[in-house]
Amino acid sequence: MEKILIIDDDKLTLKVIDDILQRLGYQTFNAESGEAGLKLIPSIKPDLVITDFQMPGMDGIGVLSEIITMNTGIPVIMLTGYGDVALTIKSIQAGAFDYLEKPIDPLQLKNAVHLAIHSVKISRGLNRVKFESSSRETMLDNNVLIGKTPAMKEIFKNIGRISMNKVNVLIKGESGTGKELIARLIHSSGVTSDQPMVTINCSALSESLLESEFFGHLKGSHPGALHDKQGKFELAGEGSIFLDEISELSLNTQIKLLRVIQEQKFERVGGDKTIPMRARIITATNKNLEALVREGKFREELYLRLKVFTIDLPPLRERKDDIRDLVVFFLFKLNRRFNRNVVKIGDGVIDLLKSQRWTGNVRELENTILQAIVMSKNDVLEIDNIILNPTPSETAVVVPEFFRFRTIAELEKYHIQRILDETKWNKLEASRILDITRPTLNAKIEKYSLRRP
Ligand SMILES: Nc1ncnc2c1ncn2[C@@H]1O[C@H](COP(=O)(O)OP(=O)(O)OP(=O)(O)O)[C@@H](O)[C@H]1O
Numbered sequence: 001m002e003k004i005l006i007i008d009d010d011k012l013t014l015k016v017i018d019d020i021l022q023r024l025g026y027q028t029f030n031a032e033s034g035e036a037g038l039k040l041i042p043s044i045k046p047d048l049v050i051t052d053f054q055m056p057g058m059d060g061i062g063v064l065s066e067i068i069t070m071n072t073g074i075p076v077i078m079l080t081g082y083g084d085v086a087l088t089i090k091s092i093q094a095g096a097f098d099y100l101e102k103p104i105d106p107l108q109l110k111n112a113v114h115l116a117i118h119s120v121k122i123s124r125g126l127n128r129v130k131f132e133s134s135s136r137e138t139m140l141d142n143n144v145l146i147g148k149t150p151a152m153k154e155i156f157k158n159i160g161r162i163s164m165n166k167v168n169v170l171i172k173g174e175s176g177t178g179k180e181l182i183a184r185l186i187h188s189s190g191v192t193s194d195q196p197m198v199t200i201n202c203s204a205l206s207e208s209l210l211e212s213e214f215f216g217h218l219k220g221s222h223p224g225a226l227h228d229k230q231g232k233f234e235l236a237g238e239g240s241i242f243l244d245e246i247s248e249l250s251l252n253t254q255i256k257l258l259r260v261i262q263e264q265k266f267e268r269v270g271g272d273k274t275i276p277m278r279a280r281i282i283t284a285t286n287k288n289l290e291a292l293v294r295e296g297k298f299r300e301e302l303y304l305r306l307k308v309f310t311i312d313l314p315p316l317r318e319r320k321d322d323i324r325d326l327v328v329f330f331l332f333k334l335n336r337r338f339n340r341n342v343v344k345i346g347d348g349v350i351d352l353l354k355s356q357r358w359t360g361n362v363r364e365l366e367n368t369i370l371q372a373i374v375m376s377k378n379d380v381l382e383i384d385n386i387i388l389n390p391t392p393s394e395t396a397v398v399v400p401e402f403f404r405f406r407t408i409a410e411l412e413k414y415h416i417q418r419i420l421d422e423t424k425w426n427k428l429e430a431s432r433i434l435d436i437t438r439p440t441l442n443a444k445i446e447k448y449s450l451r452r453p
């Protein structure tokens, strides 16, 4: 049974949370101050700590930083006042796993607790992954998956499920939905996260170069092969190979890849030494692969081998309730990167963002927030600084049902009748509005047999 330590100076809140968690089958422990809570940790060894932010004596951030110093990897959920974005950002900045706003919503509490306990494995995995670039902080920022909507929670669970066995995974989703991020999380939460993850963008290279890139080559095997070269499949070892934009593979390369997957071995181009293939293959696409299979552009056998497990990332417009959390997260991440301190969200900003279609999905939202941060003159994310991309569907006039499938004559008749009615049959005014002469207007009235009501 998982153990949860709850710290809050307010007895009523303590009791409410305690009751909910006990009913859910967790073993709970209570403390009425930060200091008291911290003392309990070594003996209880909780799987999760939930702490209030504002307490006399040591506050939530104090508790959080002590727990982080202990280096136990225990996730912390912070309780904050409703709508207090600054505290929320501060908490997450300080390393809280999540935050919950008071008054506590039982369902949210349940989800957050479940997610926190479930994700520890994922985040522990993360810390061990070796990434080529930059600091630990940037690495963490780029590997946080935000999402509390049902669809995203399902994805969290699936990442957990896949982590146990090394099945191949196909990630589907529109551009900017987070496919690459998910691929990294699958790798880093998996059993071989200490092994490398290599990425190949299938649209970036020509067919012959791609084969070298996949399997490596021997010196002289083709004009560009000046030295022996290890391919990405070899470099991946027992880790993961991420094939991005898999739909762009030529049919020829598809056949070669299929053979390697079937035989679990390959050779460098121009070589005859057999190299075993043990890596997990993660693929991503923003195309409809089934359709490509039907059209004969993608090999069905390969498709079946790649989609042993499929993750369908919904577009952002289908999970708008994640927008607020994403904005908070991007503020936190981008403030740090650009050394800014925008910690408040202006009135109407979230509603405005929720009203958009986001054809570029999470990436477009992130860029919009970045632009707004750059333009902001104080610590508020102002509505005026939010510049939205018009998308065709928004700028296009909505066509009322009446106008669909009508002839021009029908529309002309309808329009002239309306203008005449609105001007109370003042023909001078009507002809001015319609920008036609009076004789023309008279002719049209005749032609369409328009009548005064
Ligand atoms: N749920 C999320 N939480 C936090 N950040 C996210 C989330 N989804 C996407 N991002 C961020 O949005 C950006 C785009 O994500 P990513 O590159 O993974 O998308 P993609 O689906 O691979 O896009 P494309 O099809 O254009 O290659 C990245 O900066 C990523 O970290």
Ligand SMILES: [Mg+2]
Pocket: 179, 180, 244
């Ligand atoms: Mg991508």
